[in-house]
Amino acid sequence: MSQIQASEHVHAPSGPVRDEAGVAKYRHEAIAVVLQSCPTGECRVLCVQRTREPFVDKWSLPSGAMEVDESLEDAITRHLAAKVNLTSMSYAEQLGTRSDPARDPFDRTIATAYLVLIPWDQEWDLPVDASWLLVDELPPMAFDHQEIVELAVARLQAKLSYTNIGFALTPEEFRMSDLAQSYAAIMGHEVSATNLQRILARRGQLKATGKKAAPGAEGGRPAKLFSFAQRSLEITDQFATLRP
Amino acid sequence: MSQIQASEHVHAPSGPVRDEAGVAKYRHEAIAVVLQSCPTGECRVLCVQRTREPFVDKWSLPSGAMEVDESLEDAITRHLAAKVNLTSMSYAEQLGTRSDPARDPFDRTIATAYLVLIPWDQEWDLPVDASWLLVDELPPMAFDHQEIVELAVARLQAKLSYTNIGFALTPEEFRMSDLAQSYAAIMGHEVSATNLQRILARRGQLKATGKKAAPGAEGGRPAKLFSFAQRSLEITDQFATLRP
DNA sequence: TCAAAAGTGTTCTATCTACACCCATGA
DNA sequence: TCATGGGTGTAGATAGAACACTTTTGA
Structure with a gap:
């Protein structure tokens, strides 16, 4: 799939949002860095090509919003099944939470990233917008997702030791x-x-x-x-x- | 200060909350584990005695809600200054985010914990409800705060190495x-x-x-x-x- | 000159790297 | 029997723990 520059934003940023009682509203999403490291010498990460602004057509990590009655761990499991058909993982661990108000140019979004590992022999049908990218040849990604992948790899390197x-x-x-x-x-x-x-x-x-x-x-x-x-x-x- | 058992809850849990547009509303708070390790051989953590349900009178970690236009790092800095007069720290690092819907019996609250370090010679006036507790003699604390302190100490032990x-x-x-x-x-x-x-x-x-x-x-x-x-x-x- | 506290030198051990050498299989 | 890939044995390097010994102060 070709890599296309993000076109100009068509929406205006929505800015801080509060409800009538003054309680802040946040979108909290869970982001997965799904890694698979094969005996062929390839370490790859599961990515999804965006179809909407911002960062339309850029590669991003699979993610989705947390609902009020579920934990972040539940949310990541649910969204991985729904968006990339991944229903089985051998390990998951929280990497960290990003809360910079400017990280998403449109919305106020807090994101918690997870490292997810799957065995090198695990194969399944990916949706058309999903694809494996090599970790050491990553193109520029949407949002701060490239940084998150690097963080995940560093964490995994350390834990291997x-x-x-x-x-x-x-x-x-x-x-x-x-x-x-x-x-x-x-x-x-x-x-x-x-x-x-x-x-x-x-x-x-x-x-x-x-x-x-x-x-x-x-x-x-x-x-x-x-x-x-x-x-x-x-x-x-x-x-x-x-x-x- | 004496340690008093939390009395029975007087409010009912509020449960999942959504606004009219179906967007989930979360309270997202930042929690600080402020540690000071002195040459006297004491490693201590800065705590605040609660004045409200739940866990009234129990010890808790200083914390506070993140506003929509600030990051978690900003929030932790702001609340430490406001609640325990702490205006200078030599190190801060994110520990992790807790999102279990049951972690707060009254509200749906997501919490991100931070490890905060200050030099052993730093002294200042604490508010009356704040006090230092020894890390290896912790009483049962409010919410999951005891676990969070243990996580902070484990992280610090590893990083010392x-x-x-x-x-x-x-x-x-x-x-x-x-x-x-x-x-x-x-x-x-x-x-x-x-x-x-x-x-x-x-x-x-x-x-x-x-x-x-x-x-x-x-x-x-x-x-x-x-x-x-x-x-x-x-x-x-x-x-x-x-x-x- | 002695006790107390700090600093140095030396040995021992654990653990990882490097590399030579031996083993089991297919053509 | 030879190439290919896998496994074992062993020497060397490094880093940290333990401990004896030396140095510098106050009483």
Whole structure:
């Protein structure tokens, strides 16, 4: 899909809004950074092309308003199902809330961003306006969405180092070389499968399944299949300094 | 001040609220966890005793609603000045946003919490309803405020390890033994001034002032005075694992 | 000259990186 | 039997904890 410059705004900003009792009204939306990091070395983010001003035709992150009787977590789940057919995620965590009155040129909108991870083998039918974009080749995005993606990637990079968050990137069983490639796509540098295995094993993150993967067409020793010992987040490496 | 059990609620919960156009109305408030960690070994949090239901007489964190034309950061600054006379902080960072519809029994309130740090030598006049509470002896607090304090302390503990955030705890110049005590109060375990100095020095966080502190009444070698090389947050220790 | 507090030097250990070498498979 | 990819063993580097020892002050 082509990238088109946003045309001029056709609406005027609505400005601060209050009801008759003086209670402020806000639109509060939840924004998702859905990341998938594949053994092919691609780390990609799920985006939606806008059809309305502002930022018409620009890429944006899937998002939607929170209703009064639901939490932000409920809202993000609901909107991901409705807007990009995503009904299953292996991990979600809140990134932060943006409240700059100028972040949306038309409305007063507060936005809370979430990092959402899905396994690299998860595939489903995307709506026509949705598409995967490579994280390291992002075009200019609508609103502050580019910044939010960068924040998400930075958070994920950090958590790869000191938690078992890798479980959210992988299928149930995987080869170490695939995991290393997936990590490398996120970290932005080479990751040695050899050393990664030892690090994760010492921390008790890995479980050997006993199974082996079929070797490729050109031969090679068949890889062992591993799985993560636990599929919920835990801190596996307490910070190095200032330990008791 | 004595701790009194919250009496029974006198108002009914107001429930979901919408205006005539169907736009949801939310109260969005900013909550501050103001921490001060002293060389005496006390880590304390600034609290306000509630005068109204719900949770009347319970301790709570200073907070207040965000107006439509300000950001959350503006709101927290404004409310801290108005409610606890705090007009100067050395660091503030967003912790997270709570949106559970049941978190406030009366209103539909979304709350964004902030970690706020002030130097250990900063003193000022508190209003009568405000007081410092020790972080490791917290009484049951209003709403989910106790959880929020714990989150703030955990965040600060982590950042002490891999950033220069110590600058926000100290006066311009300080003795290493005082810094170690302040760190220890946050971390919850002994911190060796000897080793702390070497860690911070190798990371380039420390600047020697050349000055010396006066020794105590019972003698002892006078301590060198140090200051932090930079008084804004930077990551000084990249995560140990998965480096290039 | 002694106690108290601060600072330095040195050793030990844990953990990560690098790299050589061995293993299992298909052509 | 050779190329290909996977796995193991081991040496080196780094950083932090622990602790003994030295320095500088007041009484």
